[in-house]
Amino acid sequence: MGWNVDMDTLTSASPVKSVGLADLVALAAWKNPGVRVLEFGALNSTAICQATELINYAATATSKPGLEALEDTIAGFDHATAMNVDPSLGLEAQGLKAGQFDLIIPGTLTDTSKLASLFAPGGRIVSDQSTLSSLGKDFSILNLSNGFAIATAVAEQKTSGINGVRTTSIAIIYRNKPTEVPCKLVKACNALGSSRLARLADASIATSEHVVVTCDLEGPLLLELEPSELARLHNIVSNASSDTWVTVGGLMKGTTPEQAMASGVARSVTSEMASLDFTTLDLD
Numbered sequence: 001m002g003w004n005v006d007m008d009t010l011t012s013a014s015p016v017k018s019v020g021l022a023d024l025v026a027l028a029a030w031k032n033p034g035v036r037v038l039e040f041g042a043l044n045s046t047a048i049c050q051a052t053e054l055i056n057y058a059a060t061a062t063s064k065p066g067l068e069a070l071e072d073t074i075a076g077f078d079h080a081t082a083m084n085v086d087p088s089l090g091l092e093a094q095g096l097k098a099g100q101f102d103l104i105i106p107g108t109l110t111d112t113s114k115l116a117s118l119f120a121p122g123g124r125i126v127s128d129q130s131t132l133s134s135l136g137k138d139f140s141i142l143n144l145s146n147g148f149a150i151a152t153a154v155a156e157q158k159t160s161g162i163n164g165v166r167t168t169s170i171a172i173i174y175r176n177k178p179t180e181v182p183c184k185l186v187k188a189c190n191a192l193g194s195s196r197l198a199r200l201a202d203a204s205i206a207t208s209e210h211v212v213v214t215c216d217l218e219g220p221l222l223l224e225l226e227p228s229e230l231a232r233l234h235n236i237v238s239n240a241s242s243d244t245w246v247t248v249g250g251l252m253k254g255t256t257p258e259q260a261m262a263s264g265v266a267r268s269v270t271s272e273m274a275s276l277d278f279t280t281l282d283l284d
Contacts (some may be wrong), residue, residue: 004277006031006238007014007024007027007028008029008170009276010144010150011142011144012143012144012145013145014144014145015144015237016036016144017145017146017147018144019144019146020047020093020146021047021048021126021127021148022044022047022050022051023038023049023051024093024126024148024150025044025048025051025052025055025105025126026051026052026054026206027053028055028102028103028124028126029054029055030052030054030238030239031238031239032235032238032239033056033235034055034056034060034224035054035055035056035102035103036055036100036101036102036103036120037055037057037058037101037102037103037104037105037108038058038059038060038096038100038101038103038104038105038118039057039058039060039104039105040057040060040085040087040104040105040106040107040108041059041061041062041107041108042059042060042061042073042082043107044105045057045059045070045073045074045080045234046073046074049070049074049077049079049080053077053078053079055078055079056079056249057074057078057079057080057081058080058081058082058083058101059074059081059082059083060082060083060084060085060087060154061082061083061085061239062085062086062087063084063086064084066084066085067082067084070082076121078226081183082176083095083132085267086112087107087108087109087111090133090175091114091117091118092117094253096118097116097117097118098118099117099118099121100118100120101119101120101123102120102122102123102124103123103124103125103126104118104119104123104124104125104126105112105125105126105127106125107127107128108131110131110134110135112135112136112138115135116138119153119263122206123152123153124151124152125139125150125151125152126148126149126150127149127151128147128148129141129146129147129148129149130148131149132149132150133149134152135151137154138153138154138157138201139151139152139153139154139210139224140152140153140154142228144232152269153233154186157158159191160182165187169193169194169195169199169206169209169210170189170192170193170194170196170209170210170211170212171195171196171197171203171205171209171210171211171212171216171240172185172186172189172195172196172197172198172212172214173198173199173203173211173212173213173215173236174198174199174200174214174215174217175199175200175201175202175215175219175221175229176199176217176220177218178197178214179214179217179218180215181217181246181283182197182212182214182217183189183197185214189212198231198234200215200233200236201228201229201232202232203208203236203241205235205236205240206239209239209240209241210242211236211237211240211242211244212243212244212246213233213236213243213244213245213246215246216246216248216259216262217246217247217248218247220256220258220259220261221262222258222265223258223261224260237269237276239245239279240276241277242276242277242278243269243276243277243278243279244279244280244281245262245266245278245280245281245282246280246283247260247262247280247281247282247283248280248282248283248284249260249282250282250284255284259282261278266279266280
């Protein structure tokens with residue numbers, strides 16, 4: 001299991017001086033495989049497509065000759081498409097749907113209303129600092145040490161809670177069939193916010209959601225982990241604001257020592273993602 005820099009915990013002090021724009025896109029894809037990326041002008045199309053295949057990348061040109069040249073440039077990349085878009089005109093009529101993209105590289109487009117309309121929930125803009133400085137008060141700008149910046153719509157920093165107060169979302173993850181403990185946890189966690197049960201094989205975790213992994217209550221998960229479950233687990237751990245992994249190994253007495261593997265995972269993950277709150281809890 002490989003881990004990388006956490007896109008969601010970057011700060012102005014993060015050591016990313018050697019990280020380029022294509023690398024930032026790759027970090028976003030590592031955190032959320034399948035991330036939908038739109039680049040106006042396509043100045044970085046080759047570098048981005050070479051940096052990662054874990055994206056759905058769309059690049060734009062503003063003329064027919066430009067479109068043909070762009071199509072030739074990205075012809076070898078199955079995860080990339082080219083579009084003819086005039087940024088000065090209505091975008092939706094040109095095939096760019098509202099709420100369609102997770103990451104936007106704006107080129108010279110700084111029309112905040114147009115950019116904001118394209119955002120999926122949690123969407124970001126990535127560009128050089130001078131470009132993003134003109135976006136205005138509707139966006140919160142994080143300037144990085146490499147000269148690039150990440151912009152997030154101010155409205156996205158709030159939830160639909162009362163007066164913009166962020167509500168707590170908690171996902172209780174089981175493997176095949178929820179046991180008594182996760183069912184009780186859901187009820188108990190409702191007092192803290194919004195809680196739900198989710199099966200490991202198809203769990204989708206929102207950014208900043210809290211996660212309790214109870215799969216080991218059905219048997220040692222890491223001993224029998226399927227490749228598809230590993231991929232899903234990677235996504236869960238990467239997205240979550242905090243992870244609590246529950247085991248029933250009786251570790252004080254060594255009753256089921258194979259369940260101690262969870263502690264090894266916790267050490268490995270937190271060594272790469274120091275800001276992640278990852279806790280293991282063994283029930284005897």
